[in-house]
Amino acid sequence: MPPQQEKFVPEGDSLERLALELQKELLEVEEEIQKNLRSEVPSVTQIAQHIVMSGGKRLRPILLLLAARALNYRGPRVIRLGTAVEFIHTATLLHDDVIDNAQLRRGRPSCNAIWDNKMSVLVGDFLYCQASSLIAHDGDLQVLRAITDATTNTTEGEVLEITKSRDLNLGEAEYFKIVEFKTGMLMACATKVGAIIAKAGAPQEKAMADYGMHLGIAFQLADDVLDYTSVEAEFGKEKGVDLKEGKITLPLLHALERCTPAEREIIREGTISARRDIFLKVLEVLKKYGAIDYVLGLAAEHSARARAALENLPPSEAKSALGTLVDYVIQRRK
Incomplete structure (x- = not known):
């Protein structure tokens, strides 16, 4: 039996009814x-x-549903396009997962890991085709x-990340x-x-695209920070995976601009080694230069810009829920 999806429940009594109503639409998406x-x-x-049933939060369909509802649309198109x-x-x-x-x-x-790379790539292609069919039907x-x-840009972002590994x-x-x-375009979409x-x-x-981009x-x-600070049982993967895969994320960039040559060598070694002691040394370098706090500060800035993009929307519970999602993305632990 597949795991149940996590429910979206905005905080605050005024949003409880919207949460229940949204669950009905999310059930239709499922x-x-x-x-x-x-x-x-x-x-x-x-x-x-x-x-698909591995416990994803359905964040992108939720964003589409809330954006449409905040602008007074309710109807079957949100189900088809959210899917x-x-x-x-x-x-x-x-x-x-194949690339990494x-x-x-x-x-x-x-x-x-269960099947193989060939099967995973082809089933990914199948999902792209199913998405195309739904969009064509719309x-x-x-x-x-x-x-x-957005799909083109997402692919380009992946290629650019690989070239900069x-x-x-x-x-x-x-x-x-x-x-x-890689991340912002699909949420903005x-x-x-x-x-x-x-x-x-x-x-x-x-305005809605700006909101989605800054949210993304x-x-x-926040994800970059979690790679160094998460509780592994909650995050769903071990810490340091991005580092081990050679992904130069913002915490590393901040430290690299300030560190000594010896510390730079520690970071370089971290990108090619899976050794736990090397990861812990890299973490000490990040802490020394305040890299985690720096990145969290920028996350808060982009969260504020996402909120600002909502200012001209008419007041509604859906608008409030979009604001609640801003809090969620920077406070999440997985």
Whole structure:
């Protein structure tokens, strides 16, 4: 029996009713997901079920649902397009795990660990195709353009990250380009699509896209910090995975700009070694230069910019819930 999905429950009494109503729509998203995971090839369905039902939070469908509702749209399109965006996100996870040779995904064995890389890549492709089918069924060219642009940028972000692997000379500008493309674009797409189907007009589409982008950046900055500070049982993977895979994230960049040559060598060794003692030495360097606090401060700045993007939305419980999500992404522990 697949694990149950975590429920989205905004904090505060005024939002309890919205949380219950949103659960109904999210249940419809789950039903749409299940319907579109069916394949005539049993292995495809089995692998897709494993990754899709592995405990993801459905953050991107939630963003699309809330954006549309905040702009006064309710209807079946949010279900279909929320499912499409979730499939695209899930396909990127399958491909990421192959690229990184990851053995765990959300605390469970990854698809490539259970099956193999070839099967994981092909099932990722299957999910992209299913997403394309849902978007085609929706029939809105503006939605199609928004989602294909975001998917293209996400792929470019992944390629850019790979080309910069273990590059200790990576600059912050390049780092943020990777984050915007790899993480921010799909969240911005989800909220923008919500505005598009609500027919809210260009200014609101931009505001919702800005909200999603800054939320995505804050999410990734928090993720970078969790790689060094998380409780492993909660995070679903061991600490230091990004470092071991050679990903030069912002905590490292901050320290690299300030550290001694000897400390730089410790960081370099950390990007090529899985030794626990080396990871702990890198962590000491990060603490010495306040790297964790620096990154958390930037996450808070992007969270504030996400909130600011909501200012011109009409007051609603959905708008309040979007604000609650800002708190969630920087306070999460997994």
